[in-house]
Amino acid sequence: MTDGKLLDARGIGVRFGGVRALDDVDVSVRPGEVCGLIGPNGAGKTTLFDVLSGIRRPDRGRVLLDGADVSRRSPVWRARHGVRRTFQRQQLFGQLTVTDNLVVAQEWRRGPVAARRDRAARVLRSCGLDALAGSYAGALPVGQARMVELARALADPPRLLLLDEPASGMSAEERGQLAAVVRYVADEEGCAVLLVEHHVSFVMELCARVVVLDLGRVLAEGPAERVRADPRVRAAYLGTAEGDTEGDAAGDAGRAGASSASPGTAE
């Protein structure tokens, strides 16, 4: 029983020695939904992405994809079944052109390279990146490189897209482009998107629903406006910086919350 959920992770627990990085975390995303995942530094967001993408096996809990338990499936298996992920730290192949980064992402499909190149060209166009097709990925400024990472994640059509701080280092204009592409793949292609981002105004505008992690637990979850107004969320994460929704630095509320964040639940 999927209940309309593409991703349904239940009761996820991960420990690192005495630190509970994740403690009984539930998170789900439906096809066509863009869900935000926010929280202070050390809250467990990247660890959760590691579990969802199969890089880390949880100590507890199950990950369901379309109702099937994929908890023991490898990252490669999940990727081939439509789970795509970007990383907090840029992971492009710097020595390859932008086009070739997207071609490599479709390598496992085999078949004619021309078909992969065509698909790469279409995706680059839809991401507004055609002009960069022949550029070396390693030479790109950070905002453009982030956008290419998104394009690479779309090169082979995703069903579940896990984006780890995709707007980091982007200008306001680039964030607008990023939001438009994410919205398109969700609305038009039915992709389920889970997005970690410290730029709060970006998250609140893009995501109908937001999950807040703190100290490895779900602190709050619901419609963006309700979460934004939640006093517990404001105290744990948003703080005073959240009042600034326009500026780049001010929108980066996660870093503002970092000073008050503690690293997981120590025992």
Ligand SMILES: Nc1ncnc2c1ncn2[C@@H]1O[C@H](COP(=O)(O)OP(=O)(O)OP(=O)(O)O)[C@@H](O)[C@H]1O
């Ligand atoms: N490989 C590891 N070994 C030991 N502890 C770890 C490891 N990875 C993460 N942790 C700890 O687990 C907790 C959750 O870390 P995680 O990186 O998932 O948080 P996060 O919310 O992604 O933080 P950030 O916003 O800084 O990326 C932290 O206390 C972190 O120190």
